[in-house]
Amino acid sequence: DAKTTQPNSMESNEEEPVHLPCNHSTISGTDYIHWYRQLPSQGPEYVIHGLTSNVNNRMASLAIAEDRKSSTLILHRATLRDAAVYYCILRDRTQAGTALIFGKGTTLSVSS
Amino acid sequence: GAVVSQHPSRVICKSGTSVKIECRSLDFQATTMFWYRQFPKQSLMLMATSNEGSKATYEQGVEKDKFLINHASLTLSTLTVTSAHPEDSSFYICSARGTSGTTYNEQFFGPGTRLTVL
Numbered sequence: 001d002a003k004t005t006q007p008n009s010m011e012s013n014e015e016e017p018v019h020l021p022c023n024h025s026t027i028s029g030t031d032y033i034h035w036y037r038q039l040p041s042q043g044p045e046y047v048i049h050g051l052t053s054n055v056n057n058r059m060a061s062l063a064i065a066e067d068r069k070s071s072t073l074i075l076h077r078a079t080l081r082d083a084a085v086y087y088c089i090l091r092d093r094t095q096a097g098t099a100l101i102f103g104k105g106t107t108l109s110v111s112s
Numbered sequence: 113g114a115v116v117s118q119h120p121s122r123v124i125c126k127s128g129t130s131v132k133i134e135c136r137s138l139d140f141q142a143t144t145m146f147w148y149r150q151f152p153k154q155s156l157m158l159m160a161t162s163n164e165g166s167k168a169t170y171e172q173g174v175e176k177d178k179f180l181i182n183h184a185s186l187t188l189s190t191l192t193v194t195s196a197h198p199e200d201s202s203f204y205i206c207s208a209r210g211t212s213g214t215t216y217n218e219q220f221f222g223p224g225t226r227l228t229v230l
Contacts, residue, residue: 043116043205043221044156087155096217097209099146102156 004088009107012078020073020106022088027068030093034100035062035073037084044087044102047073051093083110114140116208118222125196126230133191133225135206141186142208146219147179150203162189196229203227 005023012018024033035047048055048062050071055062061074075082087105091098115138125131135145143164148156160181162168168181178200180192189208193200206222 038156041203041224041226043118043207043224045221046218097144099158099161099207100219101158102148104155 004090004103006086006088006103006106008104009109011109011111012075012082014080014110014112015077018075018078018082018108018110020075020086020088020108021070022072023070024088024090025069027090028092031090032093033062033064033068033071034089034091035060036087036089036100036102038087038105039081039084047086078108078110080110080112083108114138114208114210114218114220116206116220116222118204118206118225120225121223122226122228124228124230127197128195130192130194131196131227133193133204133206133227135189135191135208135222137187137208137220140208140210140220142189143186143211144209145183145189146207146209147181147189147191148205148207150205150224156205159191193227196227198229201227201229 034049036044037047038044048060050062063072085105085107087102089100117136119134145162147159149159150156158171159174160168160170162181162183164183164186170176183189203224205224207219210218
């Protein structure tokens with residue numbers, strides 16, 4: 001799977017939007033972009049995923065650059081419960097049965 | 113969404129003893145389960161991939177005789193840490209892959225098991 005680059009940490013204030021960037025300049029045409037998050041002392045949980053078009057769900061939005069070499073996870077209104085490590089992961093759709101491989105992720109801190 | 117449970121959530125044991133961790137998919141069948149390990153302030157590291165009825169495939173550097181994985185049914189996989197030592201203290205997380213319907217190929221994670229070896 002292609003590599004991703006994320007900032008080590010980001011800070012946000014409660015009820016403000018948060019934009020978490022991810023660079024993946026070596027992405028291939030069959031790579032899906034997945035976002036998971038891990039709250040303290042818990043297992044990871046799925047946030048969102050996409051291929052080419054922007055995606056929205058109840059948790060977040062995913063904005064994918066036109067050239068697909070970067071993407072941004074958008075939390076529209078951060079809450080204290082959104083403080084977590086956010087992982088951006090690429091996985092080839094032809095390898096969908098294989099394990100997700102985690103990088104270092106971005107640690108998001110949210111202040112009240 | 114689909115639920116994966118782990119038991120126990122936390123275990124403390126003496127050096128030299130063996131510890132078994134259970135991972136269950138509660139509302140879906142999982143032919144493939146994955147085991148990860150996470151040390152403090154580090155990311156998840158894949159240890160092994162387990163297919164129901166088959167021997168597990170271990171990642172490079174993971175001792176298969178130390179970390180015994182059994183995947184005897186479509187809803188249960190176990191990880192046994194044999195002769196545990198303090199350096200095995202870690203957060204162990206299992207994950208299950210859905211095989212049909214809306215869970216197909218999605219990967220769901222358990223809540224993790226905190227192992228402390230004294």
